[in-house]
Amino acid sequence: MILIQKGILFGIVISFMLGPAFFILIETSIKKGFKSALFLDLGILLSDAIYLLAAFFVAEKINVWLSANEYVQYVAGLVFIILGFFSIRKNYLKRRDKNLDAQGVKEVESDETKIIYPIQLIVKGLGLNAINPGVLMFWIAACTYATNELKLTDVKLFTFFGITLLTMFSVDVLKIYFSSKLKEKLTNNTLSIIGILIGCLLMFFGLAIFFKDSL
Numbered sequence: 179m180i181l182i183q184k185g186i187l188f189g190i191v192i193s194f195m196l197g198p199a200f201f202i203l204i205e206t207s208i209k210k211g212f213k214s215a216l217f218l219d220l221g222i223l224l225s226d227a228i229y230l231l232a233a234f235f236v237a238e239k240i241n242v243w244l245s246a247n248e249y250v251q252y253v254a255g256l257v258f259i260i261l262g263f264f265s266i267r268k269n270y271l272k273r274r275d276k277n278l279d280a281q282g283v284k285e286v287e288s289d290e291t292k293i294i295y296p297i298q299l300i301v302k303g304l305g306l307n308a309i310n311p312g313v314l315m316f317w318i319a320a321c322t323y324a325t326n327e328l329k330l331t332d333v334k335l336f337t338f339f340g341i342t343l344l345t346m347f348s349v350d351v352l353k354i355y356f357s358s359k360l361k362e363k364l365t366n367n368t369l370s371i372i373g374i375l376i377g378c379l380l381m382f383f384g385l386a387i388f389f390k391d392s393l
Contacts, residue, residue, distance in 0.1 A: 184328070185338045188320075189345025193353070198258055198383045199307050203350065205376045206299075207357035209369055215354040217296040221303020223347055226317070229308075230339055233317040255388025257309050258380050265377030269370040312387065 194200075199222050207215035307313055320339075324330045330338055361369075 181330075181334060181338055182341055185341030186345045188338075189342040190349055192342065193346050193349035197312070198310060198380055199303070201376050201379050202306060204353065204357050205372060207354040208360050208372060211361060212354055212358040213296075214299055215358065216351065217299035218303040219347070219350045219354065221300035221305075222307045223343060223350075224300070225304045225307035226313070226346070227343060229314045229317045230321070230343070232314070233321040234335075252388055253309070255384045255386075258384030258387065260384075262377040262380030262382075262384060265380060266374050267377075269373030269377065310387065
């Protein structure tokens with residue numbers, strides 16, 4: 179029970195850590211709805227699971243590789259800066275378009291789009307989380323904490339992080355659900371403002387990653 183409680187607590191704490199993925203997930207749930215954000219979150223959690231496995235088995239080699247290849251943080255930072263810029267630009271242009279009504283424009287989805295779009299969201303979530311080197315470093319630190327401080331090994335270690343990931347997913351579903359409900363109460367102008375704010379935050383995180391060693 180103690181192991182389960184610690185795993186749940188750790189998962190809840192991680193779920194509310196303010197990073198790029200957190201804000202993109204909230205924006206997606208508000209602007210595109212519950213299902214879209216859920217597929218995006220599956221990609222994010224898949225990335226976390228992959229990094230967690232990497233931290234289990236090759237943490238030391240990864241640390242050496244990241245230290246030897248400083249360009250990784252610059253690439254990651256630049257990607258978030260670009261994403262933030264385009265988010266600001268796209269939503270600013272939408273605010274200027276006075277032809278959009280309060281409900282927005284509904285797009286008709288084909289059967290092919292219904293299949294491909296969820297896959298695109300999963301890949302997007304996986305990619306956005308994977309390009310942030312801080313995520314990998316966090317899971318390496320988490321594995322170190324679990325093995326050195328909590329004295330977990332083998333089955334208990336996998337159980338702890340399995341509960342952690344399951345808790346993260348459960349909390350994310352709740353965040354997505356309540357955020358998606360806001361969509362019905364927000365105008366397109368408000369949604370555009372949210373998009374601009376998210377873009378600014380992405381650029382901030384990009385700059386923070388880019389100049390991490392200088393701060």
